Amino acid sequence: MRLAVQDLEMRFGERLIQRGVSFEVPAGTIFAVMGGSGCGKSTLLKHLVGLLPPAAGRVLHDGEDFWAADEAARQRLRGRFGMLFQSAALWSSMTLLENVCLALAQQTALEPAAQAERAREVLAWVGLAAFADYFPGDLSGGMKKRAGLARAIAAEPPLLFLDEPSAGLDPISSRKLDELILDIRERTGTAVVFVSHELPSLFAIADDGIFLDADSKTPIARGCPRELVRQRVHPTVDAFLRRELPPETAAPAAAPASGDPA
Ligand SMILES: Nc1ncnc2c1ncn2[C@@H]1O[C@H](COP(=O)(O)OP(=O)(O)OP(=O)(O)O)[C@@H](O)[C@H]1O
Structure with missing residues (x-):
């Protein structure tokens, strides 16, 4: 099953959350939704799993437009998604x-x-x-x-959605969960869309991803997190993936005290 998101616009009433969100997730791909707090990751997931209609744009499953389909067709498509919510529910x-x-x-x-x-x-x-x-x-x-x-x-399911799967886990449990997700992909060929803040998980399992920026309210990077960090595509993405403070908020480097060795 191939998921395609085309020019999605996300809003709550008048308030714009993100616009111009487009990406594709082919079968067997592990795709990360990244970005700082409040940028709209969970909201995007709700649009993708059929819980909340987007303000504009399309969500296509094997070419079938989810939000333009009737309720019976949506129900059939929902039956093809596996979901893991943060609470495990x-x-x-x-x-x-x-x-x-x-x-x-x-x-x-x-x-x-x-x-x-x-x-x-x-x-x-x-x-x-x-x-x-x-x-x-x-x-x-x-x-x-x-x-x-x-x-x-x-x-x-041919498509698995995971909302912060490793949130609240210790590093070892988190690592085991990453390996399990890779193993499941290997065994079943499922595509996985996951939201995560956990850098080790993003680097360990994601093949591709999108970075949503809360300031510009638009995606600012697309690609595998390992590549994005290597290519230094954008200061905000860099700050997130390297856990560095953005330049405008970073404390100035301390001047060496007089008498310090040079
Ligand atoms: N039901 C709602 N009604 C109005 N605004 C909402 C609603 N749900 C979320 N928001 C707002 O939309 C923005 C995006 O929220 P969302 O939960 O999608 O962000 P997020 O990237 O998942 O954040 P976090 O990483 O902190 O979980 C936030 O500013 C949030 O306050």
């Missing part, structure tokens, strides 16, 4: 197995026995085979994220 009263089975019941025609078999398989992929009968409340944050990922990928 698991049902707390259901075990992990039941959480994954519920997603399979909603998104596939599998019989209950086949749902359970598939659910155990994906829980094993994410390293939670031994926790199938646990409730989300009994898991660590990283385990909840992995369970959420298992649920998102259970029906083998």
Whole structure:
């Protein structure tokens, strides 16, 4: 499935958030949505997953215009997306197995026995085979994220949306989640669109990406984060990807005190 975003304009009422947002995500690509706080990353994700209509522009799935389609067609397209929200959004009263089975019941025609078999398989992929009968409340944050990922990928969606997947995780859990996302792409060929502030994750897994700028309210860079940082494409992008203060806010370099060695 190929996602194409064409000249999207994002607004809340009169307030412009971003304009001129265009990019494509071919099958199997891991695509990062980057930018500082409040630039519109989560809002863009809402336009892409079908939660919020954009003010203008198009979101095409294999050429089919999502927001111009009727509700039945949108529902069919939504069934092809896997989603992992920041909170992992698991049902707390259901075990992990039941959480994954519920997603399979909603998104596939599998019989209950086949749902359970598939659910155990994906829980094993994410390293939670031994926790199938646990409730989300009994898991660590990283385990909840992995369970959420298992649920998102259970029906083998061709397109996976991840909203800050590693937020709140320690560096080791975050690294494991990155490897899991790469492994899932390898196994299923899914495309992944993810929002992240985590530089190690951006550098480790993204093949391509877009940088949304809150000041100009428009994208200011496109490409693989590793390349963008190497090419020094824009001071704001540089500041973000290198964790450097932008020149206008950086403290002046301290003058050497007299008597210091030269
Ligand atoms: N429902 C809403 N109504 C009005 N304004 C909103 C709404 N949701 C978000 N905004 C505003 O739109 C802008 C973009 O918000 P968004 O959450 O998309 O940013 P973000 O890049 O995801 O930020 P962060 O990295 O901090 O999560 C912000 O200024 C926010 O205050």
